[in-house]
Amino acid sequence: MGSIRPLTADELYKRCDPDEFTFETTADLEDLKDVLGQERAVASLRFGMGIQHPGYNLFVLGPTGLGKHFTVREFFDRQAATEPVPADWCYINNFADSQKPSTLCLPAGKGAELRDDVAKLVEELRSALPSIFDSEDYRTRKQAVEEEIKERHDKAVEEVRRGAQEKGIGMLRTPTGLVFAPVRKGEVISPEEFEQLPQEDRTRVEEDLAALQQRMQTVMRSFPQWEKEGRDRVKALNREVATLAIAHLMDDLRRKYADLPQAVGYLNALQQDVSGNVDEFLAPPESPLAALISGTSRGGAGQTFFRRYEINLLVDHRSGQGAPVIYEDNPTYQNLVGQAEYSAQLGALVTDFSLIKAGALHRANGGYLILDAYKMLMQPYAWEGLKRALRTSEIRIESVGQMLSLMSTVSLEPEPIPFKVKVILVGERRLYYLLTQLDPDFAALFKVAADFEESVDRNDGNTLLYARRIATFGREEGLVPFDRGAVARIIEHTARVAEDSEKLSTHRRMLTDLLRESDYWARQDSRRVASAEHVQQAIDAQIHRSDRVREHLQEQIQRGTLLIDTEGERVGQVNGLSVLSLGPYSFGHPSRITARVRLGKGEVIDIEREVELGGPIHSKGVLILSGFLGGRYASDQPLSLSASLVFEQSYGGVEGDSASSAELYALLSALAQTPVRQSLAVTGSVNQNGQVQAIGGVNEKIEGFFDVCELKGFAGEHGVLIPASNVRHLMLRRDVVQAAADGRFRIYPVETIDQGIEILTGVPAGERDELGCFPEGTLNHRVEARLMELAEKRATAGAAKPVQVEV
């Protein structure tokens, strides 16, 4: 076992030397506006922003907490400020078809101006028109028309009446019509008198009556036509008078907006509509009392009427500077594409163009829209709505009900608005890959991926940039400055978070939390500068806050409820190490792994898998063991053992292959009947050739065993076997480093199973000599001998099926 040397204290922890810094506190450092270590992502952002072809929208991917949102917002805010302010968009009444409101596109700021001007114009018209139509001049002209028609009626009737009179026949009005009858001295003759008339007189009278009636009918049939003519003439008169009155009010506006053809077009349409609806302007406002009595509010309806002349300013860039950058925090379908709201009128839901509300797509039009991919995918139809807008390059406001043909209420079909926006989706990598895989549109619409790194290389340059980042953030948040010791400690901690002594974590939330909490402890300490101890206090407090389960497990081990040996030697029993992750906090703790061996047909039974407590990767690790055993010891004979492996006292699931080396050691120990030192713990996965491979969470695992040893008392040469390739990931706790420096605790970097088993058993592993045999007394020899013994027994037992009894 002499070949593997335990790691020195320096190798267990890569310090950051405060003396390498040239500054005293972060107050001396310049701001760092650029994002640290995200060159690839920033280059993607820049590319995505610059390229102006359809489909070049961005998906910013990376785990949460990296500061993706923050970075993206900052980046686009800065870039967008230099770009032109996009146009204002309004919805206006479509006078030809009010169900299909039209759009009006005006230069930034002009929308509000036109809206106010038109409101003022309508207000003026409402006072100017009634006074014009109330004038003597108009009234006379209107009356002249009306009377002319009436006169025409009367004249026609009078003519018939005179014709009748000449023949001694009178014309009378009955309640429902006109009737002719022979009269004498102003009175209708009675039937008796009529009977006494000579026959020829009676015939003549009857003929006259029939003729008169005929004439009257002809006259009366033309009445409706005359009345219509009259109405048309009054209408034409109204239009003429109104046009004259409106024209001079409109001319000022038309001059003002002469260079905006769309605005002028709208003003013209408005003028025409006002001319045709003069009556609405003339109706006197009804008194509230009368409205109450009549039960309907015509005043309200009147208000509704004048709404048609409003301008619904959907997007207002009056105070805009640069292109808009919109972040929609609640990306529902309606919040994205906008909606037409409804108002209740006498129990019915009604809507018009003035109730159209803008969505984030409208507000971001001509600029940038940032959305959280997860939030958006959670909202029904939001993703579909966004894709449709991107595909068609227009925003069409349709309610979800309309889209699904569920609504039967009268709804609007507003004219679509041209859509030109860079959409930036921000989300986890998993979402990006899922969308790529599952949605064929996705790849066509989001061509640019900006992938955020979780760590950067730890070198002098980046360390200094990191220090400046700390300084910048501290200033932004109004935190106390950090002295160089504190910065060094933070750098070390970020390396630990990155699980790599040669990397620094770019996890923004971790950093900002740590800075804020260090600031808190420094202030608690009445210091104006935070130092390393405050940073340490913040880290310790973070751990302590989430430490309950770990402490509970430690207690169970100390009491002997969980059986872990840290002294003595045992056959087929090894201390494995696992990591428990509880939310953001994870810690390591030892588990007892045992192996039993007997005659069998060459299988290694993973009890965890049999009861479905083991995950697939764990099962894979165990199957590799059979491969290793067969390949090394039984290449020319049947592997005739049956081995069972188990994580003792494990009642939850086991996943990962980091315990496979420990399982192999337990198996070899059981085969060789050679005891394993219990003062050591093991981590590392193994391949079929017996090489030990890197695993994750190495720091937590070592610390987990260290804590147990400390609890049970350091009684011997405690230590942990780790894969040699994990050495660069070591950023261990100070007390562990100190114990290693004192020689109380040792970390062995192991490359092969042979190296490991030597350390664990104190017996040389042995290598095959030129004859292909392991030397006598070596561990490999014992294993091989045992396997041969088993194979022979199996051969003598013939084809008899071995009986397996599980314990």
Next chain:
Amino acid sequence: MSRGERGLAIRRILVALDSSRHSLAALEAAAELAAHTEAELFGLFVEDINLLRLARLPFASQVSATSAAAESVDPERMERELRGQAAQARRALAAVAERARVPWSFRVARGEVVAELIAAAEEVDLITLGKRGLASNGQRLGSTAHAALSNVRRSLLLSQHGSPFRPPVLAVYDGSEGSRQALDIGLRLACTAGHELVVLLVDGTGAAPAELQEAVARETGSHGPHVRYQGSYAANALSLSNALRGEPEGLLVLSNAGRLSRDEIRKLSQQVRNSVLVVAGAR
């Protein structure tokens, strides 16, 4: 209003109803006048005996007002329709009177329209009639109004359709006792309605205007209506109707016992668009 109470109290107003738009306008005007003078409304519907007689003629047939089609007429149908019309008139009267908050009564008579009207006039102080539309002969008065103007010795309100009671009140004053009574009534109406009073002075009133102004000022006091004097004009329809053309179409008040002859009054009523209140002179 000591003068008004002495000789010219209007306590009962007759309104002839035939459910035409003119009679409805007259009803509105009568209700308003009744409200101003605290009088009672008396509605009269005359079932025209001529119509009933006509319905019995063997060849009776009418031209429908709605469809212009020829329809046969029989006595039963005529009776039914007249009853319906009377009910309608009664409903209209009730609605208008209740809105104006004046007491009302209603009667249905059968006979010659004008004769019945003249007979009923004996029971009231004032008769309201609707002016007819412009007839082919240029007349603005219906036959009933004509007859009433000639035969009835009562005050008469001829209401113009569409403008029964607009401001101001216009009173014709010619210095006669009758015109003084008319002026009193005009003044009273202007007071209660809050309208302006325009006094149209007729030639030959001599020094009267100055005294008149004093007398009017005395009676109205400081709370009275604004009074304006115009004139003077010749005592004939032409001159007065020209004068009225320059004024808003308010209620014209004049006396039939003044210097204007009945003929001139009739002509004037025909020529102007104003509603006209002809005050019967105390005889």
